[in-house]
Amino acid sequence: MVVIPKVCESKHLYHKFDDLPIHSNDSEFHGEHKWEGIVLSIDNEKITSRMYDFKHEDYDEFVFSINQISEDDIELLEEGALFFYFIGYTLENGEKKKSDLIKFRRRVRHSDENIDINDILDTVNELDFDSIIKTY
Amino acid sequence: MLKLDKQPSEAIYEIVLTGKFNPQKFHPQWFAKKKLLGKKEANKANDDFIVSKKKAFFTTKYLRISVEKKYFRITAKQLVFWDVAEEFAVNVSKILAESLDNGFLISSVFHFTFKSEKKMLKVLNNFNQNQKVWASILENSQLDELEISEETITKYGWMRRNVSLSVCGREDMENTIHLYVTTISIVDLEKTSLYNAIIEDEDTLKNNLVVVNKIINAYF
Numbered sequence: 001m002v003v004i005p006k007v008c009e010s011k012h013l014y015h016k017f018d019d020l021p022i023h024s025n026d027s028e029f030h031g032e033h034k035w036e037g038i039v040l041s042i043d044n045e046k047i048t049s050r051m052y053d054f055k056h057e058d059y060d061e062f063v064f065s066i067n068q069i070s071e072d073d074i075e076l077l078e079e080g081a082l083f084f085y086f087i088g089y090t091l092e093n094g095e096k097k098k099s100d101l102i103k104f105r106r107r108v109r110h111s112d113e114n115i116d117i118n119d120i121l122d123t124v125n126e127l128d129f130d131s132i133i134k135t136y
Numbered sequence: 137m138l139k140l141d142k143q144p145s146e147a148i149y150e151i152v153l154t155g156k157f158n159p160q161k162f163h164p165q166w167f168a169k170k171k172l173l174g175k176k177e178a179n180k181a182n183d184d185f186i187v188s189k190k191k192a193f194f195t196t197k198y199l200r201i202s203v204e205k206k207y208f209r210i211t212a213k214q215l216v217f218w219d220v221a222e223e224f225a226v227n228v229s230k231i232l233a234e235s236l237d238n239g240f241l242i243s244s245v246f247h248f249t250f251k252s253e254k255k256m257l258k259v260l261n262n263f264n265q266n267q268k269v270w271a272s273i274l275e276n277s278q279l280d281e282l283e284i285s286e287e288t289i290t291k292y293g294w295m296r297r298n299v300s301l302s303v304c305g306r307e308d309m310e311n312t313i314h315l316y317v318t319t320i321s322i323v324d325l326e327k328t329s330l331y332n333a334i335i336e337d338e339d340t341l342k343n344n345l346v347v348v349n350k351i352i353n354a355y356f
Contacts, residue, residue, distance in 0.1 A: 002238070002293040002294055002322050002323070002324040003322070004287075004294050004322060005320070005322065029197070030214070031214050031216035031217060032216065033216070034216050034219070036219075070174070070176070070177075071174070071176050072173075072174020072175065072176045072177050073174065075174075084219060084220065086216060086217075088216070101197075103198065103220060105223060106171060106172060106223070106227060107223070107227070108170065108171060108172065108226075108227040108230050108231060109230070110230040110233070110329070110331060
């Protein structure tokens with residue numbers, strides 16, 4: 001049963017926040033477009049991924065170098081890892097310079113999200129691999 | 137993500153968790169320890185980290201984090217980073233589940249600046265459909281603030297959307313109107329968890345922006 005707050009109880013929430021100026025410097029990245037990606041394979045320094053473009057509802061393959069990943073996100077790199085890819089620009093002496101950012105997603109697991117390995121194995125065993133794998 | 141039909145001079149997009157927090161606990165290193173930030177990212181966040189008994193505050197490349205005794209604010213620095221903010225909120229709501237209430241806010245705050253004070257006041261007066269009624273009380277009434285809200289039953293509980301307009305009092309913002317579109321969602325925890333309600337909430341911000349575009353096109 002959800003307890004609905006009265007108008008006067010919830011009203012203080014709307015305007016309580018400080019209205020402070022947002023400081024941004026020119027060298028800051030200005031994002032213009034976002035993709036969501038999944039790492040398909042890692043071959044030495046070459047990472048192959050599939051990207052989804054929400055704006056155009058389109059998939060595309062994207063290959064990038066491990067050097068494009070921030071030091072913090074390297075530990076999150078694995079096959080199946082999800083990431084955001086932003087393209088945009090920075091301003092240098094008033095001039096727009098193309099730029100991009102890769103941010104790996106961080107997912108914390110809640111205690112009630114524990115996955116039972118036996119459930120996974122049961123699911124794998126139930127799959128009909130013969131119908132998926134072609135023999136030549 | 138939906139685009140606005142008039143570019144605001146400033147915009148803030150945030151998700152706010154409510155509950156009981158000890159701001160002094162929320163050092164950037166705490167977030168790194170909980171794997172919500174990388175170690176380097178947390179070290180960099182230390183540069184502008186401010187903490188007191190009332191508030192902890194720092195920024196990252198993508199977000200501004202502010203923790204007060206009753207509010208945990210996660211602000212996307214740009215609209216394009218909204219998903220990063222939402223994911224951060226989901227992770228926080230998993231880790232701090234015991235400290236949280238069963239509600240969250242999604243707030244979009246805009247500053248729309250006009251060429252002159254006259255133009256700004258005219259825009260505000262356009263919202264006042266009852267000028268004749270007020271004329272019997274004040275001879276030359278001027279609308280300074282307006283607030284409306286609606287309530288809806290949602291999949292997991294209840295939501296109130298509040299829209300408000302007011303003159304911005306900031307010294308660096310002349311001839312500017314604040315436009316707040318804020319939603320408060322209350323989650324029935326017998327139906328789902330708070331973090332799941334946030335994950336499944338894909339439309340609230342988009343609908344807030346639809347409201348803003350309706351206002352822009354009808355009045356600005």
